[in-house]
Amino acid sequence: MSEKSLEKNEIFDSYFKNLSDRERAVFEGGISLGALFHQFIGTPVSEKTKKSLEIAMSESLKNQPFIEDVSVSIVGIIEDGKYVSLTGEMLDVSLTVKTEKNRALLRLKYIKELDYPLMYVEKI
Amino acid sequence: MSEKSLEKNEIFDSYFKNLSDRERAVFEGGISLGALFHQFIGTPVSEKTKKSLEIAMSESLKNQPFIEDVSVSIVGIIEDGKYVSLTGEMLDVSLTVKTEKNRALLRLKYIKELDYPLMYVEKI
Amino acid sequence: MSEKSLEKNEIFDSYFKNLSDRERAVFEGGISLGALFHQFIGTPVSEKTKKSLEIAMSESLKNQPFIEDVSVSIVGIIEDGKYVSLTGEMLDVSLTVKTEKNRALLRLKYIKELDYPLMYVEKI
Amino acid sequence: MSEKSLEKNEIFDSYFKNLSDRERAVFEGGISLGALFHQFIGTPVSEKTKKSLEIAMSESLKNQPFIEDVSVSIVGIIEDGKYVSLTGEMLDVSLTVKTEKNRALLRLKYIKELDYPLMYVEKI
Structure with a gap:
């Protein structure tokens, strides 16, 4: 399991x-x-800077308690020479949470039928 | 219960x-x-603008699915004529989630012993 | 002029x-x-929470040095019972900056021909 | 000069x-x-994720019009196994703006005497 200090703290647990x-x-x-x-x-x-943002988003989230792994994809093509503001529709995120007895796979993904970037538990 | 449209959507539920x-x-x-x-x-x-920020934070969160109520306090005194950037340490938030069978009271509060703005479930 | 403490600070001015x-x-x-x-x-x-967000955005910006006035409009109609994530396209902001010798009117507004939320100086 | 599309747009210029x-x-x-x-x-x-965040911050800002270069340092040591929320006090940013006739060096840096993360023009 993770060596994050909060996760091993008794006050935190309480x-x-x-x-x-x-x-x-x-x-x-x-x-x-x-x-x-x-x-x-x-x-x-932009297309040029997608990768570095995906990495930073994923790395920053791994700091949080019980987050074992994060994978971030910024989907869709951004026109050459242009940039946009990141929106929820562009995100496809998989996140693994590891607690003492469970490993859960969570997802953030734009669901077309809902026109909504949905956060849900894919597997637990 | 709430009349938010997502909460009544079958695809969402699935x-x-x-x-x-x-x-x-x-x-x-x-x-x-x-x-x-x-x-x-x-x-x-700043002291002058605290109230409007508390209200907007609370109102915006009430839009989210199953959030029945939110109360936000920005704690601590900000020196007269000064302003600061809002930090997690300054937040005391109570949030009521209402699902079909449960009502949960959640909290975001700075815990001194942990030196950490903790999010936890106060009652469920 | 404003009574914000930074604006009257010599180190700041330097x-x-x-x-x-x-x-x-x-x-x-x-x-x-x-x-x-x-x-x-x-x-x-959402339509219900627009007003409180406009007020908080405007109030928070008035804290910044030399900002005399801010007016924020969240434009467009949000479908009843729905909420969205605020985007740059939805913003129409007028901001008055007052320095010793100038008063400038700045604007943030979505410009259709550019498909871009543009920040510019309307009058100085 | 940059090949960003907005910078070469006549409507934008107007x-x-x-x-x-x-x-x-x-x-x-x-x-x-x-x-x-x-x-x-x-x-x-955290110490482990600083670098990826510095890179993403810098890369994302290079997308903006006239921004030629950006260098971001997250200063201060974060205790081993801990993470914090990024604050303005932790930022040391140098930003080069290149317009037709000028190159300006801007800075964001925490100034102890002001207890304030100051944004200023270092050279123009």
Whole structure:
């Protein structure tokens, strides 16, 4: 498991006694997806700079408690020589949360039928 | 219950069949706390403008699925004539999530012993 | 003029001796428009919560040095019961910068021909 | 000069006829510094993830009109195994703006005497 210091802190743990391990996993995953979206939406991005933004988004989220892995894809083609502000529609994010007893796979993905960038639990 | 259109959408619901009602509540609550923090941290704020920011933060979060109520306090005194960038340490947020069978009270609060603005489930 | 404490600070002033009063006005105005856009883009907003967000955006920007007045309109109709993430296309902002010798009117507005939310100086 | 498409657009240019070339340089530089600050403040960052965030911040800003170069340093040591939310105090940014007739060097740097992350024009 992770060596993040908060995860091994007793005071930290004491705040989560009312949650099951599964509930904890989806709670922490939800926080991280909400954080990712609202931290980075609006960032100027072009084809040239996509990669560095995907990496930074993923790396920054790995700092959060119980986040084992994050993969960020900025989807769609941005016209040559142009840049846009990052929107939720452009994001395809997979996030793995690892708690004591569970590993959950969460997703942020634009769902066309909903016209909405949906955050959901793909597997737990 | 809320009249938000997403909450009554079948396609939307189909993505959450693998979560219990309690899990759903803490997942949606986690998303909204992560969103609130990362959307508004950095906003210029002074004693004069605290109130309008608290209101806008709270109102914006009420748009999110299953969020029944939000109360935001920006704590601490900002020196007269000065402004600061909003930090997580300054936030005391209570958020009520209402799903079909549960009502959960979530909290974002700076915990001194952890030196960390903690997001947790106060009651469910 | 404003009673903001930074504006009356000698150390602060010493960093701006290489700018004319007009240059100072457009520099400070540019900072504030860039700040406004990147702070608030992504905020959940609906018809019901538009007004509180417009007020908070405007109030928060008035804290910044030399910003005398700000008016924010979130344009376009958001479908009933729905919410969206605030985008640059939805913003129409007028900002008045007041320096010692100049008053500048700046604007952030979506320009259809450019398909771009443009920041420019309307009058100086 | 840059090959960014907006910079070569006549409609775009028509909005800036009331600014001198120097004024244009400081205006565009101001926008980009304000943008950088308010886009990225709050991002989770640790010693391990500093570098990727510095790169993404710098790359994203190079997309903006007239921004020739950007260098971002996240200063200060973050305790091992911990992460923090990025603050303005941690930023040391140098930004080069290149307009038709001017090259300006702008800076964002925490000034201890002011207890303020200052944005200023270092050289023009």
